[in-house]
Amino acid sequence: MGKTFAFHSYKGGTGKTSLVVNLGATYAKQGANVCILDFDFRAPSLNVLFKAKPQFWLNDYLEEKCGMIDTLVDQSERLGLRGKFWVGFANPSLEALKDIMSKDRKWEVRALSKTLSGKKEILKEKLVDYLIYDTSPGAQYSSINALAGADLVSLVMKADEFDLEGTKELAKGVYEALGRKSGIVLNKIPLEQIAAAGGKEKFGKQIEAEVGLPLVGMIPCMCELMAFGGKSIYAIEKPEHIFSRSVGEIAETLKGM
Amino acid sequence: MLHIYNTNLCMCSAHKLSYSLGADLHKCGLAVSSRGTDPILVDLLKKMNRNMEVITRKLDKLIELQRSPSGPMLRPGVSLPDDMPLDVTTLLTLPDHLRKSALALSTLREATATDLSKETGRVRAVESDYLNQLVSMGLVRKKRKGRDVYFYVET
Numbered sequence: 001m002g003k004t005f006a007f008h009s010y011k012g013g014t015g016k017t018s019l020v021v022n023l024g025a026t027y028a029k030q031g032a033n034v035c036i037l038d039f040d041f042r043a044p045s046l047n048v049l050f051k052a053k054p055q056f057w058l059n060d061y062l063e064e065k066c067g068m069i070d071t072l073v074d075q076s077e078r079l080g081l082r083g084k085f086w087v088g089f090a091n092p093s094l095e096a097l098k099d100i101m102s103k104d105r106k107w108e109v110r111a112l113s114k115t116l117s118g119k120k121e122i123l124k125e126k127l128v129d130y131l132i133y134d135t136s137p138g139a140q141y142s143s144i145n146a147l148a149g150a151d152l153v154s155l156v157m158k159a160d161e162f163d164l165e166g167t168k169e170l171a172k173g174v175y176e177a178l179g180r181k182s183g184i185v186l187n188k189i190p191l192e193q194i195a196a197a198g199g200k201e202k203f204g205k206q207i208e209a210e211v212g213l214p215l216v217g218m219i220p221c222m223c224e225l226m227a228f229g230g231k232s233i234y235a236i237e238k239p240e241h242i243f244s245r246s247v248g249e250i251a252e253t254l255k256g257m
Numbered sequence: 258m259l260h261i262y263n264t265n266l267c268m269c270s271a272h273k274l275s276y277s278l279g280a281d282l283h284k285c286g287l288a289v290s291s292r293g294t295d296p297i298l299v300d301l302l303k304k305m306n307r308n309m310e311v312i313t314r315k316l317d318k319l320i321e322l323q324r325s326p327s328g329p330m331l332r333p334g335v336s337l338p339d340d341m342p343l344d345v346t347t348l349l350t351l352p353d354h355l356r357k358s359a360l361a362l363s364t365l366r367e368a369t370a371t372d373l374s375k376e377t378g379r380v381r382a383v384e385s386d387y388l389n390q391l392v393s394m395g396l397v398r399k400k401r402k403g404r405d406v407y408f409y410v411e412t
Contacts, residue, residue: 108344
């Protein structure tokens with residue numbers, strides 16, 4: 001049975017999408033079958049990176065207009081990956097964004113059920129080794145639905161006070177309450193901040209103690225990543241880059257969790 | 258016209274709502290005992306008052322849950338307002354053992370205790386007990402099909 005990860009954060013802009021895409025590509029490069037799902041229905045972005053126009057969006061699946069498998073598009077051949085690399089896209093149209101914001105709790109009950117049964121369908125039908133959800137930041141219904149279906153939740157955060165305080169709340173109020181195994185990925189960390197804390201290890205321990213969750217990995221801040229965001233998959237195009245190597249370390253840590 | 262100004266439902270006791278309504282009725286001179294008031298209007302206000310009482314009862318129940326020593330967690334034996342759906346926010350308030358059953362049932366949509374025990378890996382009798390606790394809390398429904406009892410989440 002494959003593993004399911006969900007990447008979530010308290011605030012937006014923490015780098016979840018880049019991490020999800022690069023992590024998925026890292027596993028697929030190693031020969032694993034991977035599926036990544038854009039559950040960020042309020043700000044979909046995977047369609048930009050993959051320049052995709054799928055026949056069905058994940059929104060269609062939640063509306064019961066198609067099966068989960070119908071939404072998946074294999075990108076492995078185009079990207080030259082050894083394993084399969086399935087991607088499920090969220091609809092970025094304004095109409096779809098407005099529609100998702102108008103849903104009531106009854107709809108969310110069905111959405112939870114569809115999210116959970118969709119996961120089961122993917123793992124069974126596509127023989128996927130890693131299913132990875134990219135989610136909306138904060139306590140959005142679609143995000144928490146995805147977290148409920150995940151084996152492991154990775155909380156992506158920057159190490160500023162805004163993120164730290166909000167992340168602590170999420171860890172206590174959502175992850176712990178859902179009973180999901182969770183960990184932190186520190187992203188966009190200025191090297192000065194690591195140095196001021198007395199090194200990478202000490203800095204990691206400090207954050208672990210504050211949030212109360214184990215550290216999965218740490219990625220330093222790199223301006224060039226911002227410039228190439230949404231254009232390149234570093235794990236494929238620049239495998240020796242520090243970002244790709246950091247994602248590789250995270251991939252190994254997650255395998256063992 | 259009735260106004261309830263800036264009522265913070267989380268902070269105040271729900272009784273404040275009833276008080277506020279009564280005060281507004283008096284201000285408008287439309288109390289039930291008022292002289293020569295339009296009976297249709299009085300009827301309408303009585304209906305509104307009854308609805309407000311239902312709302313205050315539900316709110317009091319929720320506030321009581323929120324303030325319980327075990328925090329906002331729902332417990333067996335506590336019945337929820339009729340319209341509380343089993344969405345993920347409700348799941349967050351369930352204890353671990355019931356959340357596992359509720360999540361498995363959400364995945365299967367409709368299942369017998371035997372189906373669910375295959376999903377959770379727990380024995381059928383345990384699953385049956387947990388499902389019936391969820392039924393008594395008003396989160397799950399059950400129906401009979403021949404000799405089998407099916408549990409389901411209403412959507």
